[in-house]
Amino acid sequence: MDKDKDTRLVIMYLLGIICMLLLCVASSTVTDPVDTYCPTEFPLYSRNSTFDNNLKLLLGLLPSNTASKNGFYNTSVGDGENKVYGQALCRGDISNSRVCKECIEKASQDLTKRCNSEDAIIWYELCQVRYSFQMFFSTMTYTGKYPNHNLKEKNVSDPAGFDHVLAYLMTNLSQEAAFLPANNMFADGEIQYSASDGIKNKKLYGLVQCTRDISQPDCASCLSSAFTELTQCCSFREGGIILSRTCNVRFESYMFFNDSSAKIMLFPTSKGGGKWKPWMFALTIGASLLILALIIGLCTASLRHKRDTDTQRDEERIERTLLQQLASSKSVAVTQEGNLISSDELLFMSLAAIKDATDDFSDINKLGQGGFGAVYKGVLPDGSEVAVKRLSRKSWQGIEELKNEVILIAKLQHKNLVRLLGCGLEGDEKLLIYEFMSNKSLDQFIFDPEKRSEFDWQTWYGIIIGIARGLLYLHEESRLKIIHRDLKPNNVLLDHDMVAKISDFGMARIFFENQNTANTKRVVGT
Template sequence: MLYQSNLLFGLLAEKVIMDKDKDTPLVMYMFVICMLLLCVGSSTDPIDTYCPTEFPLYSSNSTFDNNLKLLLGLLPSNTASKNGFYNTSVGDGQDKVYGQALCRGDITNSTVCKECIQKASQDLTKMCNSEDAIIWYELCQVRYSFQMFFTSMTYTGKYPNHNLKEKNISHTSGFDQVLAYLMNNLSQEAAFIPANNMFAAGEIQYSGSDGIKNKKLYGLVQCTRDISEGDCATCLSSALTELTQCCSFREGGIILSRTCNVRFESYRFFNQSSAKMLLFPTSKGGGKWKPWMFALTIVGSLLVLAVTILLCTACLLRKGDTGRDEERIERTLLQQLATSKSVAVTQEGDLISSDELLFMNLATIKDATDDFSDTNKLGQGGFGAVYKGVLPDGSEVAVKRLSKKSWQGIEELKNEVILIAKLQHKNLVRLLGCGLEGDEKFLIYEFMSNKSLDQFIFDPEKRSEFDWHTWYGIINGIARGLLYLHEESRLKIIHRDLKPNNVLLDHEMVAKISDFGMARIFFENQNTANTKRVVGTYGYMAPEYAMEGLFSVKSDVFSFGVMLLEIINGKRNSGFYTTELAPTLLAYAWQLWNEERKLEFVDPVLLESCMACEVVKCMHIGLLCVQEDPELRPNMSSVVVLLGSEQMALPKPSQPVFSLGRAFHVDQDPGPATTTNPSMNGGSTLSSVLPR
């Protein structure tokens, strides 16, 4: 609003001067001036600030404080003189401060840019004494940190209070497509046209289905210029997903991040000279939007329509209401799929190309699997069957043929395509391709010759084939794969169904986490979520998730702890009551731990090849992971450090939940569950959990 306020101020001031000799009442001039001052004054407030309390706080007049003052003093003039973007650092060692400033791309007046950076710098130090902070104004943003953040794309996804001020309205049919068309075009220009300095603004004229013509929508996108083109596109894609969620039913909206910002309004809020004019595609009849025409220009957006149709059809078959978090995450996943730049869809709805993922037609898959013959079948689970296949080039693959009519099959396809295709780690199974053709939905993975971990943990003969060194490598591999999902990937992923069946082993016994059909994305500042649709597997679900539907990274930590104890002992947690030693494996481990009989918990076969202190340390870590209070469980970064350390002191574990799985009614997973590659949710899967 600052640009509009200054423009309005100038026009009205000119009017006052021109009318000074006329009989305009003085009170009118005073009223106009007061209103203008209020308008301009309100626009000088920051849109939002981020002052995280988890980072260290600095003291007044400390070395860090003095370095910060020097740095903030350098930003205004340098940013204004260097075309609106500048970053630098001041100091050395632990007191070194990194800073960055960005002015909005349509601000060509260096004085306006400089004054905004000055104001932002002053306000940031008044509002925050954290060693890492950022402030956003309408025309600029300023960030500083104790850690080097240049060239690093970090998506924050903040919803400023500005959005709450926007009026809620009912848009005409097709508004979401118009908004996506505009913002996707602007994102492409900002990210991939160097002359634009990672900024683009534009307007689009379109006709609504209600017959009203010449509607206009205005949009703006921008990235900080230290990140790569690809990171800019990724950041804008994530931001546009959230913009649609928060504000597609409003007159306008804005999403802020450390490295990119997006905004749309029903009025022009930027310098018109910076704008690009777009025309939304329409049919010859003028007014009705055609998906196949839209696909000619933004092919990625058409994919969302195909998946939406599937979802809407599936929703008719679903019973009960999913939680708000489920709906929000579904929209997020759907929008991320829609903004994929390299996906094309034919008029018949077939997937045909992608830079990140290979799309295969049904005929190719049938040839590879001998028409899904039973001789090639690797396993069966609730979402479908898995078959071994051989592609024309001779490479072996595992093909998961998802259930034709199930909502879960659609959900799994959507999750796997979006998540695994974007995640690359040696401890995650590789998704090579997928297909969607009529009722057929299938996923193609790398073939894992040693199949799943459960075949080795619970088979005494196969366990004896490997020494403790191999098992310890598997434990570390699972831990590092989870750490990547929780903290190191571009997305924060909660797996929600971690179990030995979903850990695959390659020819070198390297562990790879698989089966992301139940996984959920968390936003950067999100720690927990709640769902009414509890999904998971008997014996591995955290108590807070099974009882209350609360899940977080600590839910996965609990599942990891159960698996770790199973690897050490060789028995399943869920069926341990048949041994009559204790109701669960966790209870047995806790009992022996407190009685100082720790080595009795270890499978005797492992004791022949392990160091006692190392296997006891792993038992200790396992008990820390399965504690009832999720706050007491370590995160996966701590687990990885503890596994690799020989001397770090471990905290004392508290009592785990003993009756987990026996106090709940369990709806069994439909269909027989046998070993799969990748696993097909072998074992009993919870589709609903009700306390007795």
């Protein structure tokens, strides 16, 4: 009996040690984040400030709401410059709401300890938490991160053909996550394959996930970018992970997720058990990409139609507002909401006066043709020369460019920026009046061999320095931080002393003081 009792005590003791070890492992999984991003280029908040208090309230809302709303939740707290936006996401295979809640709680606590930037994100194996002073919901901005986890992975013992297996697995998972609504933008699975070293029935496990506020095409695009980086860093390793704000991808040679919902795949081979032919792989991937492209095309066409309809309505509303307010104005500036305010810095000119100055937009006075309209030389009654940009009639771009130019240039004063002197709107006409540059634009010298030969190095150097000083002012020294986005030789004008002046701010963007990235939503410029 004593021996049996001793045996039971030993077994219980060993079981206790094993349980403690398992608890330690589980604890370390929750305690240690996979990665944290605290960008120093964003503003820092002070402890116990209004922003800090709003952030604490926000992070307190995330755990229970995320757990109760199927693993994803975003919200905001506060108003004005102290408003905080937050978002939490639990991994899609976590069915236990308590585990999800505990992970979000731990992540929120760690994030405030590690960061005091007004924009930050932390990733755990089972969840991620993000907050920002900027509204980021429903916006896909891909910025992939390579965690140190990747450096710990061993190299594969059978590199030949491994990248094909990895691509097949992750491509299938990405399509399921992006385009099957029931999956909540999450997919995991395993693939069985025969290695090049002769070992059969090897397995590879993969997982992909997007935040559920972005669109299906954006999810597909994010996962595609993440997989490209995953291939570059880890296609020769036994595992790897890429993290971003809106999507994550990961693969391992072992099961690292809950396999209850995992998709099981077999890597395609020929009927006779022969090797996978390159043309078969190409055909499979090509067909998958074609289907993906068709789906994205349909979604894009639908979104474009809706956007065009909304744009037409916005154009009519803004132009109607502009014309109504201009009817009784002598000087004007346009706010970002499309409203007009009086301004002592900007002259409003009537269409009749501008026609007189340009000889009714005579071809003789035409200086050039830009993307949004033609530019004419004009002479005012006092004898001063001006350049008049006649924006495209009945054009949404014309309205947008006029607003952008008035908002930006009227507030900027620098010897290497072209001055905006005034504007005019009447009927369908949208006109901007600038100081006149007698030597026109830089492209007429760069691309003309005869004119180019007239310049010595000192002149070229002065032009280069002038452009650089203008850009430095826009980026660092002006009241507004401006990114031009369409800088090219024909948008650099030269005065009578060959001083370079940057012009055409129709596509420029205003940035926050400490901001260095933004989602432009569309490709612009040349």
